[in-house]
Amino acid sequence: MSITLGIDIGGTNVKGVLLHSSGQRLARRRWKTDSFGAGKVIPVNLAEAIVEFLSKQKLSPGNLLGVGIASAGLIAEGVVKTSPNLPHWENVKLAQGLSKHLGKRVLLENDVNALAFGEWKLGAGRGATNMVCLALGTGVGGGLILDGRLYKGSQGLGAELGHMSIDLAGRPCLCGNLGCLEAYAGASAIRNSAEQAIERGAEGALALAKFLGKNPPEPEFLHAAAKNGSRLTIRLFEEAGRALGVAVSNLVNGLNPDVFVLAGGVARAGRFILEPALAEARSRIMNPKEQKLKIRLRSLGDDGACLGAALLAREPRA
Ligand SMILES: [Zn+2]
Numbered sequence: 001m002s003i004t005l006g007i008d009i010g011g012t013n014v015k016g017v018l019l020h021s022s023g024q025r026l027a028r029r030r031w032k033t034d035s036f037g038a039g040k041v042i043p044v045n046l047a048e049a050i051v052e053f054l055s056k057q058k059l060s061p062g063n064l065l066g067v068g069i070a071s072a073g074l075i076a077e078g079v080v081k082t083s084p085n086l087p088h089w090e091n092v093k094l095a096q097g098l099s100k101h102l103g104k105r106v107l108l109e110n111d112v113n114a115l116a117f118g119e120w121k122l123g124a125g126r127g128a129t130n131m132v133c134l135a136l137g138t139g140v141g142g143g144l145i146l147d148g149r150l151y152k153g154s155q156g157l158g159a160e161l162g163h164m165s166i167d168l169a170g171r172p173c174l175c176g177n178l179g180c181l182e183a184y185a186g187a188s189a190i191r192n193s194a195e196q197a198i199e200r201g202a203e204g205a206l207a208l209a210k211f212l213g214k215n216p217p218e219p220e221f222l223h224a225a226a227k228n229g230s231r232l233t234i235r236l237f238e239e240a241g242r243a244l245g246v247a248v249s250n251l252v253n254g255l256n257p258d259v260f261v262l263a264g265g266v267a268r269a270g271r272f273i274l275e276p277a278l279a280e281a282r283s284r285i286m287n288p289k290e291q292k293l294k295i296r297l298r299s300l301g302d303d304g305a306c307l308g309a310a311l312l313a314r315e316p317r318a
Pocket of ligand 1 (some may be wrong): 163173174175176177180182256
């Protein structure tokens with residue numbers, strides 16, 4: 001048995017990938033997160049969906065080596081405790097419930113930890129001994145591979161790198177802290193900055209508002225505006241990029257990783273955010289001549305967490 005199933009639970013969609021031990025993706029499937037209901041029925045409904053997905057591939061749970069689940073939110077001992085993006089999933093005993101229905105070992109992991117694991121094994125972090133992953137989505141998530149292992153911390157609460165404060169009295173963050181990286185480099189933060197700049201009529205605001213038209217100032221539209229020469233947008237990305245660079249330098253100085261992987265929608269803003277981030281990081285990194293650091297964009301596309309979950313299902317004691 002060399003096939004594992006990886007499932008990635010997000011606020012809108014649940015994705016599934018069947019992965020062969022060779023690294024080949026055999027099949028994939030996508031469901032609406034809402035279709036699994038709320039609370040106790042979730043594991044039952046998800047198990048049914050998995051069995052149906054497998055049967056379309058002429059497989060059954062018995063053919064699987066294991067199942068790995070990546071979920072947003074606070075995960076502990078196989079339970080989705082809370083998640084801001086999954087309001088109906090509070091205290092769902094997902095690993096136990098699914099394992100009972102499928103008759104297979106089920107492993108549940110935080111989605112960015114799974115993403116980091118996937119990128120390390122199959123993607124941008126291959127071959128690294130120490131790797132840091134930052135996922136710049138709506139918020140900012142983190143994942144760490146240290147000494148060749150996924151690092152989770154003593155209570156499994158580690159690697160919340162987006163909530164590293166980079167400014168003593170900085171912007172308030174949803175977590176209650178001040179100056180978190182997420183409050184500068186997450187998609188919501190960038191969107192807020194753009195909205196505020198347009199509202200107060202900052203230099204270049206009129207041109208940006210005209211360019212955006214009815215589109216919201218999400219990173220993808222802002223990226224298009226930056227490519228179109230919007231100076232205001234370029235400044236906003238610079239601001240986010242510099243904040244990211246400070247965080248990168250803190251992590252590099254603290255952990256001396258071989259590879260730094262940037263993932264998530266914001267990273268798609270490419271050079272507009274990466275160049276200021278790199279410049280800022282370089283000016284703050286200690287012993288720059290000795291550092292052999294590589295900073296790379298993710299290479300598994302949107303499948304990173306799903307593949308990471310499928311790979312974790314293969315680990316003897318992940
Ligand atoms: Zn925070």
